[in-house]
Structure formats: structure tokens, C-alpha cells
Amino acid sequence: GEExxxxxxxxxxxxxxxxxxxxxxxxxxxxxxxxxxVLKNEFKFLISFQNENVFDETGMPKERFSAKxxxxxxxxxxxxxxxxxxxxxxxxxxxxPGQGRDEQYFGPGTRLTVT
Amino acid sequence: GESVGLHLPTLSVxxxxxxxxxxxxxxxxxxxxxxxxxxxxxxxxxxxDIRSNMDKRQGQRVTVLLNKTVKHLSLxxxxxxxxxxxxxxxxxxxYGNxxxxxxxxxxxxxxx
Numbered sequence: 001g002e003e004x005x006x007x008x009x010x011x012x013x014x015x016x017x018x019x020x021x022x023x024x025x026x027x028x029x030x031x032x033x034x035x036x037x038v039l040k041n042e043f044k045f046l047i048s049f050q051n052e053n054v055f056d057e058t059g060m061p062k063e064r065f066s067a068k069x070x071x072x073x074x075x076x077x078x079x080x081x082x083x084x085x086x087x088x089x090x091x092x093x094x095x096x097p098g099q100g101r102d103e104q105y106f107g108p109g110t111r112l113t114v115t
Numbered sequence: 116g117e118s119v120g121l122h123l124p125t126l127s128v129x130x131x132x133x134x135x136x137x138x139x140x141x142x143x144x145x146x147x148x149x150x151x152x153x154x155x156x157x158x159x160x161x162x163x164d165i166r167s168n169m170d171k172r173q174g175q176r177v178t179v180l181l182n183k184t185v186k187h188l189s190l191x192x193x194x195x196x197x198x199x200x201x202x203x204x205x206x207x208x209x210y211g212n213x214x215x216x217x218x219x220x221x222x223x224x225x226x227x
Contacts, residue, residue: 004158033213033215035215040123041219041220042217042219042220043159043204043206043217045214045215045216048213048214056213056214059214091158091159095213103149103161103164104161104215105161106151106158106159106160107158
């Protein structure tokens with residue numbers, strides 16, 4: 001597609017429950033990024049993929065967060081045992097081949113609310 | 116609400132006037148910079164980018180200026196329109212590392 005697609009738009013989970021978010025990058029883009037935005041302010045980088053391979057995971061809280069980009073499937077970000085502090089909007093972005101240093105196109109985000 | 120307690124720096128500008136938004140970036144090794152616009156409920160939208168071998172780049176109604184000496188980036192919007200009302204973020208990128216580091220947002224409110 002011509003736009004990054006993210007589902008669901010909103011997700012509500014009780015503390016301790018699992019949350020799974022999905023992202024379909026723009027067709028032909030080989031880099032996928034996940035960012036977390038809390039309170040409409042700064043974005044925190046979580047992880048990036050080059051095709052199905054993890055490129056940079058330095059932002060991931062590894063104990064509870066995991067992500068995948070498998071061939072012919074949407075990419076996913078999963079949070080096990082969610083905490084209140086995980087409440088945020090999670091954005092996926094994709095970019096063309098070229099070491100990921102081209103413009104990153106962002107999806108509309110998934111708003112996760114942990115209660 | 117989601118923005119309780121959050122106060123973004125806000126620029127109020129009359130429609131038709133020019134706007135300037137400033138950003139101080141943190142890493143002197145950054146060599147690629149982008150301005151994004153975020154409207155309420157939406158993802159960041161690319162406005163303009165600049166690489167470190169340039170100090171100025173112009174787009175349609177927008178100009179980005181880069182001062183590497185003081186690690187400062189600015190976005191100028193000419194003839195601001197109501198549709199320019201949004202939160203603007205600068206982002207930096209370091210060669211060899213494709214993640215973006217975003218700065219704090221600046222809210223622009225255009226007064227008709």
C-alpha cells in the first residue's frame with residue numbers, strides 16, 4: 001500500500017494483560033521502525049528492522065517487549081504483562097532501501113491504554 | 116485527558132504571517148535532520164529534511180536552516196495558514212544508525 005497501516009487504532013488492556021500491535025509498511029520499503037509517544041510529546045525509539053532482521057533494538061525494554069517482522073505478514077510489537085507506564089501511542093514507520101536514512105513515513109499510530 | 120499537565124511551547128501566529136520554530140539538537144555527530152508536523156490524532160508527517168553538508172534548504176513555503184556550530188535547527192513557514200496549526204518536531208539522525216532522535220514538540224496555533 002501507499003501508506004503505513006497500523007491496527008488496532010485503540011487498544012485497552014488491564015494491567016498484566018498482553019497487548020499486540022500490528023504494522024503493515026509501505027510496499028517496497030525495507031526498513032520498519034517502532035516508536036513510543038507518551039503524552040503527545042517526545043518520541044522514544046524502540047526497535048528497527050531491515051526486512052525480517054532486527055537492525056537496532058537498543059530502545060526495547062527487553063523484559064516485556066518483543067517485535068517481529070516476518071515475510072508476507074504484518075510486523076508486530078507485543079507487550080507481555082502490560083504496566084500503567086506502557087500507556088502511550090505506538091507509531092510504526094517505514095523507509096525505502098538505502099540504509100534507512102531516507103524519509104521515514106509514519107502510520108497513524110495505535111493508542112494503548114493500560115488500566 | 117491525555118494532555119493533562121503537558122504544556123508544549125506554543126507559538127501563536129496571525130494567518131498570513133511568517134512562523135519560525137527553533138530546535139536545539141544534542142549530538143554533534145548527527146548529520147541528517149528532519150522536521151515533522153503532527154496534527155491531533157495523527158502520525159508525524161514529513162515536512163522537510165536537510166543533511167549536514169548544507170546550511171539551508173527550501174521547500175514549498177518552508178525553509179530549514181542548520182547551524183552546526185551551535186547545534187541549532189530552525190523551520191520557517193511563510194504565509195502561515197490555518198492548516199499549519201499542529202505540533203512540530205525536529206529529529207536528528209547519525210550516520211550508520213538509522214533511528215531518529217526526536218526533540219520536544221513546539222505547538223503552532225494559527226489565528227484566523
